[in-house]
Ligand SMILES: [Zn+2]
């Protein structure tokens with residue numbers, strides 16, 4: 321199972337050379353195994369993923385959206401443009417079975433917000449709005465979900481195949497006492513990708529913004545016993561020097577903990 325980071329920023333893309341070490345694009349992570357490809361969120365990094373796709377055996381892409389904030393969907397049309405007509409695409413959410421997923425996504429990528437081409441592309445997409453906390457199979461993967469605390473709602477996901485697993489938990493406001501549902505989802509995962517947008521002091525000043533801290537991510541990793549912890553959803557104002565300093569603190573909170581870098585490949 322190969323996990324690749326295509327965008328690790330939160331909120332909006334970070335521009336400028338002093339941000340290039342950890343990268344510029346917003347949230348997008350691919351998970352591939354055999355002919356299966358999952359795309360976890362489709363922020364601006366999804367445009368890079370589309371440009372790099374060279375897998376002639378690719379038949380079906382599963383896009384899993386944690387929620388619909390711009391930094392998690394802005395790259396979606398460019399991903400779709402990059403996929404051949406022969407590739408089936410299913411877009412999943414786990415924010416409630418009654419969420420009008422197709423209507424929401426299509427409206428965002430229709431005039432006047434987007435040229436009509438994207439709406440035409442979206443017409444061939446299959447949409448699956450799952451219930452909060454749902455489990456489902458996609459391709460050869462088992463997917464589990466749990467709702468997390470974030471303005472407007474968001475979901476965390478666990479993907480599992482052949483005894484290997486990763487948890488993608490971003491845009492969630494947690495403390496150093498992680499919620500039981502999240503601990504259950506994360507139990508024994510080989511890799512935890514977790515929102516680390518704020519320091520503990522910053523989080524105090526941004527209550528209700530729906531983001532997490534190095535300390536909360538480490539607490540979940542310890543409680544759930546994960547193999548590897550990687551911080552994600554970097555503040556677009558935090559340049560490389562700032563993130564390197566935070567990464568050193570993070571590694572002191574959990575052995576081997578690091579912050580995600582755009583382009584990074586993690587093999588499980
Ligand atoms: Zn976000």
Ligand SMILES: [Zn+2]
Pocket residue numbers: 387389470491530
């Ligand atoms: Zn968000």
